Amino acid sequence: MNFLYGTAWKEDRTAALVELAVRSGFRAIDTANQRRHYFEAAVGDALDTLYRADVIRREDLFLQTKFTYIDGQDHRLPYDPDADLTTQVAQSMASSLEHLRTEWVDSFVLHGPASGMGWSKADVEVWAAMRKERAAGRARLLGVSNVSLRHLMQMEATGEEMPRFVQNRCFARSGWDRDVREFCAARGMTYQGFSLLTANTGVLGHPLVRSVAAREQATPAQVVFRFARTVGMLPLTGTSNEEHMREDLDCSHVQLTAEEVAAIEGLAG
Numbered sequence: 001m002n003f004l005y006g007t008a009w010k011e012d013r014t015a016a017l018v019e020l021a022v023r024s025g026f027r028a029i030d031t032a033n034q035r036r037h038y039f040e041a042a043v044g045d046a047l048d049t050l051y052r053a054d055v056i057r058r059e060d061l062f063l064q065t066k067f068t069y070i071d072g073q074d075h076r077l078p079y080d081p082d083a084d085l086t087t088q089v090a091q092s093m094a095s096s097l098e099h100l101r102t103e104w105v106d107s108f109v110l111h112g113p114a115s116g117m118g119w120s121k122a123d124v125e126v127w128a129a130m131r132k133e134r135a136a137g138r139a140r141l142l143g144v145s146n147v148s149l150r151h152l153m154q155m156e157a158t159g160e161e162m163p164r165f166v167q168n169r170c171f172a173r174s175g176w177d178r179d180v181r182e183f184c185a186a187r188g189m190t191y192q193g194f195s196l197l198t199a200n201t202g203v204l205g206h207p208l209v210r211s212v213a214a215r216e217q218a219t220p221a222q223v224v225f226r227f228a229r230t231v232g233m234l235p236l237t238g239t240s241n242e243e244h245m246r247e248d249l250d251c252s253h254v255q256l257t258a259e260e261v262a263a264i265e266g267l268a269g
Contacts, residue, residue: 001028001062002234002252003026003028003225003234003235003237004026004028004029004030004064004234004236005021005022005026005028005029005236005245006030006194006237006238007030007039007040007043007238008031008032009037009238010240012039012042013240014039014042015039015042015043015046015049016046018043018047020242021245022046022047022050022061023055024242025246026249027056027060027061028062028063028064029043029047029063029064030192031043031063031065032065032109032111033065033066033067033078033092033095033096034068034072034073035078036074040096040100041099043099043100044098044100044101047061047102048101063100063106063107064105064106064107065108066110066111066145067093067126067130068092068111068112069111069122070088071114072111078091078092078096079091079095084125085122085125085129086125086126086128086129089126089129089130089132089133090129090133093138093139097138103137103138105138105140106140107139107140107142107164107165108130108134108139108141108142109142109143109144109163109165109167110126110130110142110143113144113151116148118150118151118154119154119155119160123155127155130142141164142161142164142165143163143165143192144166144167145166145192146167146169147180148180152166152183153183162189165189165190165192165234166184166189166190166191167193168180168191168192168193168194169193169195170195170200170228171199172199172200172203172267172268175266176228176233176265177191177193178265181231181232190234191234192233192234192236193233193234193236194236194238196224196225196237197224200224202267203224203264204221205220208263208267209223209224209264209267212254216254216255218251218253221248222248222251222254223251223256225237225248225251226252226254227256227261227264227265229252230256230261231261231265
């Protein structure tokens with residue numbers, strides 16, 4: 001798995017774009033049971049179409065969804081708001097499986113901790129409930145997203161099982177989330193980076209990136225994605241452009257020297 005296709009913010013275009021992404025070569029899909037930003041049922045519609053057309057089998061596709069706390073939801077909740085958190089996790093998962101027309105997801109992610117201040121009692125309860133979903137076979141791997149280094153260090157200090165995936169918005173101005181990436185790398189956790197382009201528009205126009213792009217006959221976006229993969233990230237793209245989908249997947253031909261990787265890592269964005 002070299003790339004995730006992200007399905008946020010696509011609304012009525014979700015099904016068509018997911019189908020296009022898979023036909024273009026994506027084999028990993030990221031979604032969430034959060035109707036505010038995602039249309040998870042439309043992802044399932046697209047996948048059903050693809051399965052029926054023998055474009056891909058469920059076994060050959062990586063599916064990742066998320067549990068979102070009530071504060072991150074709108075009125076279209078996937079669980080009973082009066083239920084305890086453990087029940088909400090179970091209800092969210094059951095709803096996701098129905099939406100996605102599958103018996104399991106490959107990755108189940110906590111869509112941001114309950115507090116920006118640290119790993120809380122609510123997070124402890126939700127994480128335990130997510131582990132139960134995995135033990136029941138409804139999820140194969142677990143992850144967390146939108147976390148700080150403080151969250152991860154506190155989580156580790158409690159003796160919690162650590163996530164397989166950490167997914168964060170990745171800003172060049174913070175060294176492309178260097179502290180969190182290094183924490184993950186030291187523990188064999190995979191860092192998923194999103195908003196690599198939209199959060200770093202200045203990088204796309206930087207002379208270094210443009211120079212590498214010209215030399216490699218590539219786009220600046222391909223240079224950024226190749227950099228991300230070189231430093232150990234699993235990048236996420238949510239492009240709605242078919243040509244860009246193919247270009248993003250085809251970034252492996254871009255050659256970067258160690259000096260160029262270090263220079264891009266040092267850009268302020």
